[in-house]
Amino acid sequence: MTDQLDAPSLRQVAMVFDLNKCMGCQTCSVACKVLWTRDEDTEHEWWCTVNTQPGLGAPKDWEEMGGGWEGGKPKPGHQPTRAEFGGGWKFNYEEVFYGGKGREVHLKPSGPGMWTSGGDGSPGSSASSYDGKAPDQDVTQWGPNWDEDQGAGEWPNAYYFYLPRICNHCTKPSCVSACPQGAMYKRPQDGIVLRDEDRCRGYRFCMEACPYKKIYFNYARQVSQHCIFCFPRLEQGVAPACARQCPGRLVFVGYLDDTEGPIHRLVNEWKVAVPLHAEYGTEPNVFYVPPLSPYSLNEDFSIDYETPRIPPEYLEGLFGPGVHDALATLKSEMEKVREGGKSEMLETLIAYKWQSLFGPFTTDPATLTPTG
Ligand code: SF4
Numbered sequence: 001m002t003d004q005l006d007a008p009s010l011r012q013v014a015m016v017f018d019l020n021k022c023m024g025c026q027t028c029s030v031a032c033k034v035l036w037t038r039d040e041d042t043e044h045e046w047w048c049t050v051n052t053q054p055g056l057g058a059p060k061d062w063e064e065m066g067g068g069w070e071g072g073k074p075k076p077g078h079q080p081t082r083a084e085f086g087g088g089w090k091f092n093y094e095e096v097f098y099g100g101k102g103r104e105v106h107l108k109p110s111g112p113g114m115w116t117s118g119g120d121g122s123p124g125s126s127a128s129s130y131d132g133k134a135p136d137q138d139v140t141q142w143g144p145n146w147d148e149d150q151g152a153g154e155w156p157n158a159y160y161f162y163l164p165r166i167c168n169h170c171t172k173p174s175c176v177s178a179c180p181q182g183a184m185y186k187r188p189q190d191g192i193v194l195r196d197e198d199r200c201r202g203y204r205f206c207m208e209a210c211p212y213k214k215i216y217f218n219y220a221r222q223v224s225q226h227c228i229f230c231f232p233r234l235e236q237g238v239a240p241a242c243a244r245q246c247p248g249r250l251v252f253v254g255y256l257d258d259t260e261g262p263i264h265r266l267v268n269e270w271k272v273a274v275p276l277h278a279e280y281g282t283e284p285n286v287f288y289v290p291p292l293s294p295y296s297l298n299e300d301f302s303i304d305y306e307t308p309r310i311p312p313e314y315l316e317g318l319f320g321p322g323v324h325d326a327l328a329t330l331k332s333e334m335e336k337v338r339e340g341g342k343s344e345m346l347e348t349l350i351a352y353k354w355q356s357l358f359g360p361f362t363t364d365p366a367t368l369t370p371t372g
């Protein structure tokens with residue numbers, strides 16, 4: 001255990017995702033992927049993932065894996081396996097575009113030990129001999145947003161929405177506390193949680209301790225890896241790639257204590273952005289504007305104005321009791337605008353100008369000089 005948590009950050013950067021605008025396009029996931037995880041053995045590392053809710057997420061069933069804090073003490077957690085992340089795959093463009101095998105074409109695991117039928121895919125893993133051959137099948141069976149658009153509910157009242165997730169750069173990061181090497185730390189100037197890969201010994205206690213299961217293991221280099229909030233970009237005034245590339249203009253970035261910035265106003269002033277699973281106890285610094293729901297339909301297809309299609313108790317399970325006030329505020333502001341009024345909050349969420357999303361991080365990355 002380290003004493004990292006005894007020294008609070010001077011400032012805290014944070015993010016807000018407006019789930020009412022997310023269309024699940026995965027541009028954010030890919031923007032992150034091409035920037036940070038293209039090296040050997042990072043096929044399964046998607047530091048930014050966008051999953052359909054309700055759903056099992058990535059890694060598969062991560063909400064049941066434990067970690068975080070309970071009663072002020074670390075809560076034991078499961079170390080997600082590469083198989084649970086989905087293992088990574090290679091697209092077989094030759095077959096898909098020219099082979100003509102239709103439904104016989106599957107995603108293939110991207111390398112030895114990456115199949116999904118058990119074990120963690122590492123050399124010596126109990127479920128495999130790591131000889132490059134899958135034991136009983138070699139078809140990838142899980143991955144980010146694997147249960148895309150399945151959602152829940154029965155026709156005509158089915159529902160789903162998308163949930164982008166990155167490391168939450170928590171104020172009380174259980175990953176930092178769990179690292180016996182002191183490799184993980186929360187840097188004081190902006191509260192970003194980072195790791196010193198030279199100090200990491202690959203124990204993976206951080207993976208067990210993170211309740212959001214946002215730490216990955218690079219088996220080739222034997223180090224854990226996770227989202228770094230694009231700190232090299234941030235240091236030059238550029239917003240993280242996931243936020244900058246989002247075509248939906250729904251990812252806000254800024255300091256929590258910047259009272260003029262959108263983050264502070266959405267989280268602390270208007271309270272329409274709420275944390276995910278605050279009960280995990282790590283005080284996450286990624287917040288979500290919860291999804292408004294269409295009304296349910298009765299059997300004769302008339303509208304049931306009393307029953308939202310997304311069950312409020314489901315949203316409370318994700319975002320805590322504050323979600324109800326957040327939704328009520330959103331609805332009342334929309335009503336105000338419908339009646340001819342003006343809503344600064346809704347205008348903030350609409351983000352007519354992209355610069356309004358990013359507080360002090362509006363520098364155009366195209367203006368930077370590459371450093372190699
Ligand atoms: S989300 Fe997980 S990895 Fe990120 S700071 Fe919190 S506990 Fe650590």
Ligand code: SF4
Binds near residue numbers: 027029050246247250
């Ligand atoms: S957050 Fe933006 S980029 Fe990511 S899936 Fe949603 S709309 Fe696409």
